[in-house]
Structure formats: C-alpha cells, structure tokens
Amino acid sequence: MASDKKQWLDSILLGDACKVLTELPDLSVHCIVTSPPYYQQRDYSTPVQIGNENSPEEYIGNLRRVFIQCFRVLREDGTFWLNLGDKYQDGALLGMPWRIALTLKDDGWFLRSDIIWHKPNAMPSSVKNRPTTGHEYIFLFSKGKTYHYDIDAVREPHVTFTPQSRMRGGRNHFGKTNGTPEEGKNKGNSNLHNGRWDQAFHPKGRNRRTVWEIALSKFRDAHFAVFPEKLVELCVLAGCPENGIVLDPFVGSGTTAVVAQRLGRHYVGIDSNPKYCNMAKERVLQPTLL
Numbered sequence: 001m002a003s004d005k006k007q008w009l010d011s012i013l014l015g016d017a018c019k020v021l022t023e024l025p026d027l028s029v030h031c032i033v034t035s036p037p038y039y040q041q042r043d044y045s046t047p048v049q050i051g052n053e054n055s056p057e058e059y060i061g062n063l064r065r066v067f068i069q070c071f072r073v074l075r076e077d078g079t080f081w082l083n084l085g086d087k088y089q090d091g092a093l094l095g096m097p098w099r100i101a102l103t104l105k106d107d108g109w110f111l112r113s114d115i116i117w118h119k120p121n122a123m124p125s126s127v128k129n130r131p132t133t134g135h136e137y138i139f140l141f142s143k144g145k146t147y148h149y150d151i152d153a154v155r156e157p158h159v160t161f162t163p164q165s166r167m168r169g170g171r172n173h174f175g176k177t178n179g180t181p182e183e184g185k186n187k188g189n190s191n192l193h194n195g196r197w198d199q200a201f202h203p204k205g206r207n208r209r210t211v212w213e214i215a216l217s218k219f220r221d222a223h224f225a226v227f228p229e230k231l232v233e234l235c236v237l238a239g240c241p242e243n244g245i246v247l248d249p250f251v252g253s254g255t256t257a258v259v260a261q262r263l264g265r266h267y268v269g270i271d272s273n274p275k276y277c278n279m280a281k282e283r284v285l286q287p288t289l290l
C-alpha cells in the first residue's frame with residue numbers, strides 16, 4: 001500500500017521500522033538521518049521496540065535488519081547519517097557505535113566519516129576514574145562509490161587563516177600585509193599555493209571538520225533527548241539535494257522531518273510508538289513547537 005509514492009511521501013508512519021520499510025520502493029530516498037534507540041538506555045513502551053535486547057549481539061542484529069532495508073530504499077548516490085552513543089556496563093565501555101559501524105561496513109556500506117558530536121552541555125557525572133563523556137558519534141555512510149555531498153553548504157569559518165592572521169598569503173608570506181591571493185598586493189597571484197589555498201582559504205569558509213560542537217536540545221513533550229535541529233541541518237544540507245527525500249526510520253518527536261521540510265526537502269518518518277508519531281505529526285504542522 002505505501003509503495004505508491006504519494007502515500008508515504010511527507011508522512012509519519014506508525015510501526016516497526018523493519019516492517020514499515022518493506023513497503024517503501026527500492027532506491028526511493030536520497031538521504032537517511034537517524035538516531036536509533038541506544039542499547040539498554042530507555043523504555044519506548046512498545047513490544048517491537050529496539051534497545052532492550054538481552055545482549056549486544058541481539059541488539060546489533062535488530063538494528064542491522066533495519067539498516068539492510070535502509071540500504072535497499074536508499075538511492076545509489078544516497079547518504080546515511082547514523083547518530084550513536086556508547087554505553088558503560090559494569091564500568092567498561094561497550095564500544096557499541098563502532099561495533100555497529102563495522103557491522104554495517106560488512107553489509108556493504110562505505111564508511112566515509114566518523115564525526116564527533118561534542119556536546120558542551122552534556123550531563124555531568126560523578127565518575128572519579130575516567131573523564132566524563134561529552135560526545136557521541138555521527139557516522140556518515142554512502143551506498144555507492146560516489147555520492148551526493150554538498151561541501152559548500154556546510155563550510156565552517158576559517159580559524160588559522162583569517163584576513164587578520166599573520167599567515168596571510170600562505171607559508172612563504174608570514175607577516176606580509178595585504179598578501180593574500182584574494183586581496184591586496186598579491187591579489188590574483190596564482191603562485192600562492194593554489195591547492196592549499198583552495199582548501200585553507202576558500203572564500204566560503206574551510207571544509208567542515210569532523211568535530212561538531214552542538215548543544216543538546218530539549219523538547220518538552222519527549223521523554224528522550226531529541227536531535228538538536230542544527231545537527232540534522234548539517235546532515236541534510238550536505239547529504240540531500242534540494243527537493244530530495246530524507247528518511248528517518250526512528251523519527252521520535254519528528255526533528256528530522258521538521259528540518260527536512262524547513263530546508264525544502266521531502267521527508268518520511270517512522271516510529272513504533274503512536275505517541276511519538278502523533279508528536280512528530282504535530283511538529284511538522286507547527287514547526288515552531290519546540
């Protein structure tokens with residue numbers, strides 16, 4: 001039934017992700033952005049919920065089945081952004097994000113980037129024998145050898161090389177005023193480390209780095225930490241063309257759908273909990289709810 005594009009496009013669908021995804025056609029979405037339930041972290045109150053399995057292997061197996069469906073529905077040039085956090089058990093780190101990332105590599109995904117989501121407002125903890133965790137992972141996977149990635153859409157400000165910097169003009173031009181290939185006396189000088197210039201001094205900013213500092217956001221109605229909109233924004237801007245379709249198989253309160261819609265993309269969200277599905281539906285109708 002949902003195989004008719006019109007029925008699932010820009011919809012929030014209720015049900016088990018693995019099952020609902022079978023109703024989506026092959027190669028039908030451009031980008032997937034998702035944050036699955038973490039291992040033994042929360043109770044999402046549905047019989048089909050993922051996360052409360054008895055062993056890491058069982059949990060990874062269940063996620064893997066969902067991501068095999070994701071692979072099928074993603075276009076050949078599509079991107080998959082997977083947010084995962086780790087878990088301590090008896091004081092020892094499980095390494096869950098990497099266990100999942102390596103499993104997905106085995107299943108044919110190309111792992112392109114391991115992004116550290118640095119949370120400046122992460123929960124304090126009382127641990128005395130290790131640092132307090134202040135990050136999670138965002139893995140960028142592609143399905144094919146080439147894929148859509150809009151580098152310009154997510155550039156960040158230069159840090160070392162600014163117009164004020166002493167490093168104007170590159171390595172051999174330390175301290176020289178007005179010495180950049182873009183302005184001043186060296187303007188247009190093609191000898192100024194062209195390759196390096198393109199990377200370091202791109203007028204729109206430098207290529208985004210793999211550490212993203214984004215504060216946690218709180219959605220008042222949800223019983224879990226929702227995606228910060230900024231985080232989803234970066235994934236969608238880089239990984240989904242305008243008018244493309246973004247899928248979130250664990251859509252929760254609907255952040256991925258809200259951001260996709262705001263950025264001129266289509267969305268499809270899935271969640272097994274009717275309460276969260278309704279919350280997501282309300283949010284896409286009223287994006288300022290947060």
Ligand SMILES: C[S@@+](CC[C@H](N)C(=O)[O-])C[C@H]1O[C@@H](n2cnc3c(N)ncnc32)[C@H](O)[C@@H]1O
Nearest residue numbers: 016017044049050226227250252253255271272
């Ligand atoms: C970490 S939350 C997602 C939060 C979301 N990123 C947001 O911004 O609100 C994970 C979601 O997965 C849902 N979920 C758990 N098991 C599921 C399953 N088998 N199929 C679909 N959704 C499931 C839960 O109900 C929960 O809403």
